Amino acid sequence: MAEKLLEIKxxxxxxxxxxxxxxKAVDDISFDIYKGETLGLVGESGCGKSTTGRSIIRLYDAxxxxxxxxxxxxxGKKSKKDLKKFNRKMQMIFQxxxxxxxxxxxxxxxxxxxxxxxxxxxxxxxxxxxxxxLLETVGLNxxxxxxxxxxxxGGQRQRLGIARALAVDPDFIIADEPISALDVSIxxxxxxxxKELQEKKGLTYLFIAHxxxxxxxxxxxxxxxxxxxxxxxAPAEDLYKNPMHPYTQSLLSAIPLPxxxxxxxxxxxxxxPASHNYTEKDDxxxxxxxxxxxxxxxxxxxxxxxxxxxxx
Amino acid sequence: xxxxxxxxxxxxxxxxxxxxxxxxxGVNFDLYKGETLAIVGESGSGKSVTTKSIMRLLPEQSAVFKNGEILFxxxxxxxxxxxxxxxxRGKDISMIFQxxxxxxxxTMPIGRQITEPILKHQKISKSEAKxxxxxxxxxxxxxxxxxxxxxxxxxxxGGQRQRIVIAISLACNPQILIADExxxxxxVTIQAQILELMKDLQKKIDTSIxxxxxxxxxxxxxxxxxxxxxxxxxxxxxxxxxxxxxxQHPYTWGLLSSMPSLDTAESKLYAIPGTPPDLLAxxxxxxxxxxxxxxxxxxxxxxxxxxxxxxxxxxxxxxxxPDAPRVEPPLSVIERMKKFPGSxxxxxxxx
Numbered sequence: 332m333a334e335k336l337l338e339i340k341x342x343x344x345x346x347x348x349x350x351x352x353x354x355k356a357v358d359d360i361s362f363d364i365y366k367g368e369t370l371g372l373v374g375e376s377g378c379g380k381s382t383t384g385r386s387i388i389r390l391y392d393a394x395x396x397x398x399x400x401x402x403x404x405x406x407g408k409k410s411k412k413d414l415k416k417f418n419r420k421m422q423m424i425f426q427x428x429x430x431x432x433x434x435x436x437x438x439x440x441x442x443x444x445x446x447x448x449x450x451x452x453x454x455x456x457x458x459x460x461x462x463x464x465l466l467e468t469v470g471l472n473x474x475x476x477x478x479x480x481x482x483x484x485g486g487q488r489q490r491l492g493i494a495r496a497l498a499v500d501p502d503f504i505i506a507d508e509p510i511s512a513l514d515v516s517i518x519x520x521x522x523x524x525x526k527e528l529q530e531k532k533g534l535t536y537l538f539i540a541h542x543x544x545x546x547x548x549x550x551x552x553x554x555x556x557x558x559x560x561x562x563x564x565a566p567a568e569d570l571y572k573n574p575m576h577p578y579t580q581s582l583l584s585a586i587p588l589p590x591x592x593x594x595x596x597x598x599x600x601x602x603x604p605a606s607h608n609y610t611e612k613d614d615x616x617x618x619x620x621x622x623x624x625x626x627x628x629x630x631x632x633x634x635x636x637x638x639x640x641x642x643x
Numbered sequence: 644x645x646x647x648x649x650x651x652x653x654x655x656x657x658x659x660x661x662x663x664x665x666x667x668x669g670v671n672f673d674l675y676k677g678e679t680l681a682i683v684g685e686s687g688s689g690k691s692v693t694t695k696s697i698m699r700l701l702p703e704q705s706a707v708f709k710n711g712e713i714l715f716x717x718x719x720x721x722x723x724x725x726x727x728x729x730x731x732r733g734k735d736i737s738m739i740f741q742x743x744x745x746x747x748x749x750t751m752p753i754g755r756q757i758t759e760p761i762l763k764h765q766k767i768s769k770s771e772a773k774x775x776x777x778x779x780x781x782x783x784x785x786x787x788x789x790x791x792x793x794x795x796x797x798x799x800x801g802g803q804r805q806r807i808v809i810a811i812s813l814a815c816n817p818q819i820l821i822a823d824e825x826x827x828x829x830x831v832t833i834q835a836q837i838l839e840l841m842k843d844l845q846k847k848i849d850t851s852i853x854x855x856x857x858x859x860x861x862x863x864x865x866x867x868x869x870x871x872x873x874x875x876x877x878x879x880x881x882x883x884x885x886x887x888x889x890x891q892h893p894y895t896w897g898l899l900s901s902m903p904s905l906d907t908a909e910s911k912l913y914a915i916p917g918t919p920p921d922l923l924a925x926x927x928x929x930x931x932x933x934x935x936x937x938x939x940x941x942x943x944x945x946x947x948x949x950x951x952x953x954x955x956x957x958x959x960x961x962x963x964x965p966d967a968p969r970v971e972p973p974l975s976v977i978e979r980m981k982k983f984p985g986s987x988x989x990x991x992x993x994x
Contacts, residue, residue, distance in 0.1 A: 375830035376801075484918055514685040515857050519901040519914035526911070541830060544860075548903035548912065585835040587860030589902050591883045592982070594863045599835050 754792030874930030
C-alpha cells in the first residue's frame with residue numbers, strides 16, 4: 332500500500348485521571364492511516380471510537396501517546412503557527428448537522444470561517460468566489476450562501492458541514508458518524524458525495540460509524556473497537572469474510588440485512604470478554620495473522636489463529 | 644385470519660401558521676391477529692402520525708381527522724371521547740417509543756411506572772400489581788427484578804430501559820402493540836437482543852405488532868407484512884417476501900437499492916435524488932413522481948390507484964396499469980426478483 336499519512340502510536344485518552352471514576356476511553360491504541368485510503372472505525376456506543384477521532388485532531392489533549400502526520404509529531408506542545416499549519420491539513424465533519432452549524436451565522440460566513448482564519452482569500456470577491464465553488468462542489472448552489480442553517484434540511488446541512496471542512500483544502504478528514512442522523516435515502520447521497528470528493532481531491536478519511544454495512548461500503552480497511560481497545564484491524568472485505576476476534580464475530584452476526592431469507596437463518600453469536608481467560612502473564616497485543624489482518628490476542632491465541640488460517 | 648384493526652381511508656391534517664399540512668392522505672390497511680406489520684418510509688412520510696392517530700396521541704387543537712375511520716373491536720377510535728379512549732390506551736393498545744432515555748419518568752422508581760397501567764386498568768391490589776410487575780421484568784429478561792423495582796431510570800443502560808418500556812407496554816396484555824422505532828437509538832448488539840425479545844414475547848402472548856422503522860434490515864427480521872409509506876400515503880403493501888423480492892413501486896426500488904449489501908461490492912450506491920414532498924402543498928399526481936426516473940406523464944396529473952399484484956400484495960403505481968410501458972427496475976432489484984417465483988425475472992430455485 333501507499334505511504335503512511337498518519338501514524339497513531341500508543342494513544343491513550345483517560346478522563347478524570349486519579350479520581351475514583353477514572354474512565355479509560357481510549358486505552359493504548361496504535362494504527363496507521365495510509366494516503367488516499369478510508370479507514371473505518373466501528374464499535375458500539377461508548378467504546379471510544381469518537382474519542383479516538385477527537386484526540387487525533389486535538390479536540391482533547393491526549394493523556395499519552397503520539398500522532399505523527401507525515402512523520403512529524405503533531406501532539407505535544409506547539410507554537411500557534413505550527414498548530415495552524417496542522418489544523419489546515421486535518422478537518423472534521425460532525426455527527427449532528429443540526430448542532431454543528433452556528434444558527435446565527437449565514438452559510439457564507441460559516442464556510443468562509445476557515446478561509447478567514449488561514450488568510451486564504453486575498454479580498455472579499457475571492458472569498459465569495461471560493462464559497463460559491465465549495466457550495467457547488469457539495470451539490471448546493473450559490474443562492475444558498477445568504478441563508479441561515481435553519482433553512483436547510485438535514486442532508487443539506489451535512490453538505491454544508493462537508494463544504495466547511497473542505498474550505499481550507501485539507502488532506503485528511505475525520506468524519507464522525509456523518510450519516511447517522513440522516514434518512515436512508517439521504518444517507519446514500521452523502522456517502523456518494525464523500526466518495527466522489529475522495530476521488531477528485533485524493534482525500535484520506537477516518538470514517539467513524541456504527542452502521543456496519545455503510546462502513547464496509549465506504550472503507551478500504553476497518554478497525555473494530557471494544558472498550559477503548561482496538562481488537563481487530565483488517566481490509567474491509569477480509570474483515571467481513573474472516574472475522575477472527577470473537578467480538579467482531581458477534582458484532583457482524585448482530586447486523587440485520589434487508590433480506591428476509593438471510594434473516595430467517597441468521598444465528599447471533601454473543602461475546603463474553605471473560606471467555607479469553609487472560610492472566611497477568613499473557614502478553615495481549617495486536618498481532619498480524621495474515622498480511623494486513625491484525626487481531627488483539629495472547630500468544631497462545633495467536634498460535635491457534637495462525638493454525639486455523641493455515642488449515643483454510 | 645381475524646382482522647383486529649381496520650384503518651379505512653384515513654385522512655388527517657395539521658393546522659399550522661403556514662396552512663394545512665396534509666400529513667396523512669388516505670391510508671388503508673388491516674392488522675391481523677398475531678402478525679407483525681412493519682411500516683417503513685423516510686421521516687415525514689406519515690408513519691408515526693398514522694400510529695399516533697390510532698393511539699389518539701396527537702394534539703386535538705391542531706391535528707384534525709378529515710375523513711375515514713379506525714375500527715377496533717367494532718368501534719371507531721376517531722369518534723371516541725377522551726374518557727373512552729383512556730380505557731383503551733395502555734390496555735388494549737399500547738405503545739413503545741423510540742427513545743428509551745426520555746420515555747421513562749426520571750423521578751419515579753421503575754416499579755411504580757410499571758404498576759401504574761396495571762392499577763389504572765385492572766381491579767387488583769397494590770401488592771398484587773407489584774407481583775405482576777416483577778413477573779413482567781422477569782419476562783423481559785431483567786436480572787434481580789425485586790431489587791430493580793426500587794431503582795430509577797438513570798440506573799439502567801439504554802437496552803435495559805427499553806426492556807422496561809416494553810414491560811410497561813405489556814402490563815395489561817394488549818391486543819395491539821405499536822412500536823415506534825424501538826431500536827433506532829440502540830447499538831446493533833442490543834438491537835438484536837430487543838428484537839429477539841419482542842418476537843419471543845409475541846409468541847407467548849399472541850399480540851399483534853405494528854412496527855415502525857426506517858431500517859430495512861430490521862424489517863426483514865421482524866415483519867410478516869410490510870407497508871411502504873411515502874408522502875402521507877401507503878404506496879405498496881405486501882408480505883415481507885413480496886416487498887423484498889418482488890417490489891413494484893419505484894420508491895420501494897429506491898429504498899431497497901440505496902442500502903449497501905454486505906456481500907456485493909457496488910461501485911456507487913443508488914441514491915434517491917431530491918427531497919421528500921412538501922405536504923403543505925402536496926403534488927397533484929404521484930407524490931414520488933418528481934424524484935423518480937420511472938415517472939410517466941400520467942404520474943404528474945393523476946394519483947395512481949392500488950393495483951393488485953397478488954391476493955396479499957398491492958402497489959400504487961401507474962407502471963402496473965395494463966397500458967403502461969414495461970420498465971426495467973434497477974439492477975439490484977432485478978437480482979432480488981430472480982429469487983421470487985411469480986416475478987418476471989424468476990430464475991428457478993426455492994425462495
